[in-house]
Amino acid sequence: MLAWESVSDQAVNQRVDEIIAAVRASGDTAVVELTNRFDRTQVSSFAELEMSKDRLQTALTRISSEQREALEVAANRVRSYHERQLSHSWQYEEADGTLLGQKVTPMDRVGIYVPGGKAAYPSSVLMNAMPAKVAGVMNCDIHLTDKLSIYFQEVKKGLGIDYIPPCVNRSLATFDVVDQKLVYALGALKNVGADAMRLVVEGRGEKPFATLFDFARRCDLKRIGKRPLEMLARAGAFDQLDSNRKRVFDSLEALVGYSAAIQDQKTSNQVSLFGEAGDDLPEPRLANTPDWLPAVRLAEEYKAIGFYLSGHPLDDYMTALKRNQVLSLDDVMAKAEHGACVVKMAGHVAGRQERKSARGNRFAFAQLSDPTGAYEVTIFSDTLDVCRDHLETGNKVVLTVEATMESDQLKLLARSIVPIDTVVSDLTSSALRVYVNEPQAVSAISTVLEGAKTQKLRGARGPVILTLMTSGDLAEIDIDLSEDFPINPEIKGALRSLDGVMDVVEA
Secondary structure: OHHHHHOOHHHHHHHHHHHHHHHHHHOHHHHHHHHHHHHOOOOOOHHHHOOOHHHHHHHHHOOOHHHHHHHHHHHHHHHHHHHHHOOOOOOEEOOOOOEEOOOEEEEOOOOEEEEOOOOOOOHHHHHHHHHHHHHHHHHHOOOOHHHHHHHHHHHHHHOOOOEEOOOOOOOOOOOEEEOOEEEOOHHHOOOOOHHHHHHHHHHHOOOOOOOHHHHHHHOOHHHHOHHHHHHHHHHOOOOOOOOOHHHHHHHHHHHHHHHHHHHHHHHOOOOEOOEOOOOOOOOOOOOOOOOOOHHHHHHHHHHHHOOOOOOOOOHHHHHHHHHOOEEOHHHHHHHHOOOOEEEEEEEEEEEEEEEEOOOOOEEEEEEEEEOOEEEEEEEOHHHHHHHHHHHOOOOEEEEEEEEEEEOOEEEEEEEEEEEHHHHHHHHOOOOEEEEEOOOOHHHHHHHHHHHHHHOOOOOOEEEEEEEEEOOOOOOEEEEEEEEEEEOOHHHHHHHHOOOOEEEEEEO
């Protein structure tokens, strides 16, 4: 926002003239269209954008002085432009008597003034201030995971705002904005506490942490607590220091002990011959373990954040599902707006609640999600009796549903539910070829495939061929594992994520 100072008045005036001309011609309709255009959000009326004065004031108190200054710059530009307009004659009276060009209405919702008094949200001016406003709103509900999940979906889909995931080197205890990106709050993680996260921010100061050991030296990890540290590791907050989240997680006890020894030196006023307190203490050995596979990594992240942030368990399946006419939640909503329909959609089961009707029949509500959002499905007794086992938390399923829109709310009634692998098995090859450029990757590949066997996955099974890429006369060496393994998109994604694996293709 502060960068607007470098924009010429002529360019600003031209853009505002275009907006005013559109509002003159179309009134409220133009304002809604401009909001959708400039802010990349979808609204149909001003009421959807309203925010009470008290909530706005609370949000403003939670942002930095620099962000408030940016809002003031925006307000001054709009106010200045309006004052210049008053010296000209461009009066326009709408049917309801609103006189554009001669009236300034205070905007309690956003704290600035706009020409005319009809606009509920000045899109073109506040486009760059939206991240700060969103951060303030999310700070108001920082301990309410369900609300944060809804807000974050809007951040990504509705508003198109970039974000920075939880990070000990970039995040504060509260939500913040840096370079027009929403920085996820450490204090928004589950079971951490804002006070503990402030200790992390205070320990960092103005200098980012260089390593896990540097983090342990500068922060009192015992005061922070092991549980909050575990949540930081699960959420990926240490990824800049070590991208292997499982190694960080398994090494926390050693790091806490190392940090405690350093703090003991500081409090006992011991002076090391080698410099700062702790410089003469040996760094602990980190756990020697491979990282969590993508599915486990997402599950651990979910435990810490309360919703899927960096990805979704169905990401690897979406291409195969699309080939089988399985729609995403967004696609189903768009189709249902044109009338009731019967469609197939995929979901990752988050929960299920069973009830009994007045006639004694059991029915259920199930909560699921896909990469485009979360939704709930109603399941009547005849379907529930057949599919109950498929609705355990963590399962991946494909549902045939009746979809209708009622008062702008999507209603879904399940007709059938089947495991996702039974749907995609006919669309995937019966064999895989794994290209490997590091021999040590073979052990990790074996672990993934053996794990897939023990999971008793439904769907296709087939051979897996390892192709070792060498620099000698034999550029490629094929190794047939002489055994059939479960083959599905999740297994492919897990293999593709391993260090030393160049690619995984259907053979």
